[in-house]
Amino acid sequence: AGRRLFRLRGGPGKWWVADERAGACPTLTFKEQGAAMAFICAELMHELLLAEGQEPHIIEGWNV
Numbered sequence: 013a014g015r016r017l018f019r020l021r022g023g024p025g026k027w028w029v030a031d032e033r034a035g036a037c038p039t040l041t042f043k044e045q046g047a048a049m050a051f052i053c054a055e056l057m058h059e060l061l062l063a064e065g066q067e068p069h070i071i072e073g074w075n076v
Contacts, residue, residue, distance in 0.1 A: 018052045020045075031055070 019030040022041075027048040030039045042048040062068055 017056070020048055020052070022048075 016032050019032060020027065021030075022028050022045075025043060027042045027045050028039050029042065029048050029051060031037055040048075040051065042051065
């Protein structure tokens with residue numbers, strides 16, 4: 013079932029991103045829509061590399 017991960021709202025000069033993933037940070041604000049989209053893309057595209065002994069970050073199964 014499709015679930016929304018992010019919500020982008022606002023207008024010129026004040027855009028806000030609500031991260032709707034479990035355990036995510038609260039709403040963030042941006043001056044530009046492009047900056048808000050860059051944040052969302054960075055969150056979705058990030059590949060965490062771990063050093064030995066680090067605890068992994070578990071992603072949701074649909075993302076594999």
